[in-house]
Amino acid sequence: xxxxxxxxxxxxxxxxxxxEPQALAREEPASPDEAVAAVAPETDPPLRAPDDLRxxxxxxxxxxxxxxxxxxxxxxxxxxxxxxxxxxxxVVFRMKTRSPHTAAFKPRTRQHRFGWKSEIAAYRxxxxxxxxxxxxxxARRISFREIRTALHRNVANDQGAIDALRDGILWDPNxxxxxxxxxxxPAMEPFELDARGTRWGSWLAQETPLATGDEERARxxxxxxxxxxxxxNWDRFxxxxxxxxxxxxxxxxxxxxxxxGAPLPRRLRDRLQGYLVRVERFSRDQLLRLRRxxxxxxxxxxxxxxxxxxxxxxxxxxxxELLDRRDSILSWVGALSDRYGDEAVVCFP
Numbered sequence: 001x002x003x004x005x006x007x008x009x010x011x012x013x014x015x016x017x018x019x020e021p022q023a024l025a026r027e028e029p030a031s032p033d034e035a036v037a038a039v040a041p042e043t044d045p046p047l048r049a050p051d052d053l054r055x056x057x058x059x060x061x062x063x064x065x066x067x068x069x070x071x072x073x074x075x076x077x078x079x080x081x082x083x084x085x086x087x088x089x090x091v092v093f094r095m096k097t098r099s100p101h102t103a104a105f106k107p108r109t110r111q112h113r114f115g116w117k118s119e120i121a122a123y124r125x126x127x128x129x130x131x132x133x134x135x136x137x138x139a140r141r142i143s144f145r146e147i148r149t150a151l152h153r154n155v156a157n158d159q160g161a162i163d164a165l166r167d168g169i170l171w172d173p174n175x176x177x178x179x180x181x182x183x184x185x186p187a188m189e190p191f192e193l194d195a196r197g198t199r200w201g202s203w204l205a206q207e208t209p210l211a212t213g214d215e216e217r218a219r220x221x222x223x224x225x226x227x228x229x230x231x232x233n234w235d236r237f238x239x240x241x242x243x244x245x246x247x248x249x250x251x252x253x254x255x256x257x258x259x260x261g262a263p264l265p266r267r268l269r270d271r272l273q274g275y276l277v278r279v280e281r282f283s284r285d286q287l288l289r290l291r292r293x294x295x296x297x298x299x300x301x302x303x304x305x306x307x308x309x310x311x312x313x314x315x316x317x318x319x320x321e322l323l324d325r326r327d328s329i330l331s332w333v334g335a336l337s338d339r340y341g342d343e344a345v346v347c348f349p
Contacts, residue, residue, distance in 0.1 A: 084152035107179035115257030122256035139307035219348035220251035
């Protein structure tokens with residue numbers, strides 16, 4: 001596999017060069033580091049999340065978007081003023097606050113004991129990977145009293161609904177619950193993608209030239225699928241979990257409560273592998289950071305949320321399986337680079 005400088009990776013996607021593609025089988029599988037050696041600079045990126053990420057604007061009024069740190073501060077501390085149940089398969093509230101920002105609040109429940117942690121862990125890893133399109137999420141502890149006092153008028157007098165919330169949420173002895181406060185994107189549109197890759201598969205296949213105008217969305221979908229495989233999120237295509245900015249544009253990557261299963265059942269591993277092998281075009285920046293993702297980097301990323309110190313967001317087995325999936329991604333990139341050339345495979349920024 002050729003070792004090219006990052007600066008040379010500027011060939012347009014969909015323009016493989018060189019001889020006829022070779023079979024993907026290798027006499028010896030590429031190691032994870034070898035797999036992306038062609039896109040690794042002489043100096044590796046720092047083992048920390050960037051401080052200047054801005055969430056992509058969801059409407060014209062937002063302009064350049066909000067800094068992730070500003071959103072996290074509001075999500076963690078702003079006083080709630082209304083809770084409206086909005087979940088269909090799990091308990092989720094739209095939590096309006098005294099700040100300009102609204103949150104989705106996903107508490108710890110009997111049905112989904114760890115989903116709130118998965119949301120926060122996914123965000124922290126996405127931030128380490130410099131993915132601004134993943135909404136900020138932070139741990140927050142909220143009392144039953146706060147929720148009951150500020151319940152939306154549609155359910156404020158529905159005793160059955162109140163009893164269901166009381167029984168379904170895992171309150172601690174003091175009548176409060178930990179959960180994930182996640183940035184509520186104020187405006188977005190459904191983005192019709194399916195698990196079979198009918199639409200996005202052609203964007204990311206080497207045999208199909210990428211049409212002008214599809215580059216940004218194709219890059220975002222590639223990054224999304226790589227991220228889902230990394231965190232073991234098998235639930236992307238099951239219920240409207242893909243959205244874009246109004247009128248198209250950036251793809252928002254949200255809803256990760258099903259991620260980090262350990263052990264992940266074979267059928268779900270196979271499902272994720274099926275998504276990965278449809279991706280033959282990748283983001284250079286994402287791969288550069290993915291190459292540096294080791295157990296220490298995972299620990300540092302998760303420690304950015306204060307709850308991790310007292311209630312670990314991921315356990316050792318979850319981290320180990322995540323790193324195994326990281327190895328599989330990088331080996332797949334290496335095999336593709338051997339077949340099509342580095343410039344064709346690593347062709348998004």
